[in-house]
Amino acid sequence: xxxxxxxxxxxxxxxxxxxxxxxxxxxxxxxxxxxxxxxxxxxxxxxxxxxxxxxxxxxxxxxxxxxxxxxxxxxxxxxxxxxxxxxxxxxxxxxxxxxxxxxxxxxxxxx
Numbered sequence: 001x002x003x004x005x006x007x008x009x010x011x012x013x014x015x016x017x018x019x020x021x022x023x024x025x026x027x028x029x030x031x032x033x034x035x036x037x038x039x040x041x042x043x044x045x046x047x048x049x050x051x052x053x054x055x056x057x058x059x060x061x062x063x064x065x066x067x068x069x070x071x072x073x074x075x076x077x078x079x080x081x082x083x084x085x086x087x088x089x090x091x092x093x094x095x096x097x098x099x100x101x102x103x104x105x106x107x108x109x110x111x
Contacts, residue, residue, distance in 0.1 A: 013079075017071075017075075020068045020086075021065070021068065023094070024065045024068070027097065028062075030101065030105075031054045031061065034054050034105050035051050035055065053101070054104060056097075056100075057100065057101050060093060064090055064093060071086075
């Protein structure tokens with residue numbers, strides 16, 4: 001039996017990193033544009049309540065972006081690390097953030 005050759009991940013880790021990057025940039029842009037659109041009118045309690053989740057979404061986007069960048073650098077240093085899936089907390093936080101952002105923008109549009 002011949003020894004197994006090391007796995008060559010090819011460009012998959014780079015494509016995954018770029019997909020995460022694209023998703024986070026769009027989420028940050030939507031958060032900031034929504035906050036700017038909400039605060040254009042006279043500030044009321046509902047507008048302040050709507051801007052808070054958008055600010056949290058923007059801050060969380062930055063935190064996940066730093067984590068994704070660290071994973072990418074670890075993958076460059078050790079290609080065998082590319083086989084690991086994204087940490088579960090990143091996927092859960094990103095999903096909750098997108099859902100919360102949708103609810104916030106929807107409620108702000110109705111008010």
